[in-house]
Amino acid sequence: MNAFAALPEREMEFAFSAADHRAIADLIYAESGILLPDTKAKLIYGRLARRLRACGLSTFPDYLALVASDAGERARAVDALTTNHTAFFRENHHFEHFRESLWPGFAERLASGGRVRVWSAACSSGEEPYSLMMTILGTDTRAADKLARQDFRVLATDLSPSVIATARAGRYPLDTTRAMPAAMRSAWCRRVGEMDELSPALREPIAFRELNLLRKWPMRRPFDVIFCRNVMIYFDEPTKAQLLARFADQLVDGGILYIGHAERIPPEVAARFHCIGRTAFQKVS
């Protein structure tokens, strides 16, 4: 079968050919590294049909011509095609590892005036960095004031502007916050209509920024810990290897990298990390 199979035309509002699929897949790969093989035809169609309607267009070739000339619409197309699934305390073993193995040393360093930096790379709508903050603070809301006076910061980035806006707002549907342990939820969430709003104290140490992992990174100083979970599954092997080599460069010696449960360190960069736990790695000095 053709690698890029078109969808059957019956009952479709817009024709979607194999050539349209290939052109969109090439564009998204070039912009974000995300692979969109033939199994994603329905997803592409479903998400971009909305953009065609919003732009008042009636064919995919017209939409492709628009994204070729309009950087704003190109960014909206990439945004529409990212998969942003996440959850509070997803793959909780990483947060447990952080609390038990890393935080005691970091807390000591911070207490003596030192600095600690964590990067949540591809943070989606923010559940990952907020889970980290709750891991550190537990249910002690006063500990947040103390931490705010110390040199501790979390950088949380994602390619998608829409998820970064959600993360910054810190408001989540009740279904989403139900994944938090009950005591954490009552310590850090305030009900606002049909949503839970996270306390500003929890949000304070986190800087949310739009950042494409494939482009230049503006950060100059290294990180103690990088979370990059459940994004490399969308990338091909060369992209994964390049990204992991850049993470190694961006970590302090002995710094820690957490990756997603279905992700692996490719052989090209294996010498730069050693495994210290379940999908947890330490940069080799």
Ligand SMILES: C[S@@+](CC[C@H](N)C(=O)[O-])C[C@H]1O[C@@H](n2cnc3c(N)ncnc32)[C@H](O)[C@@H]1O
């Ligand atoms: C499935 S979510 C993972 C969120 C979180 N890390 C977790 O494990 O729950 C993947 C995220 O990667 C982001 N992403 C995809 N390609 C990216 C790129 N090239 N640069 C930065 N973020 C990217 C998507 O926008 C999406 O929010």
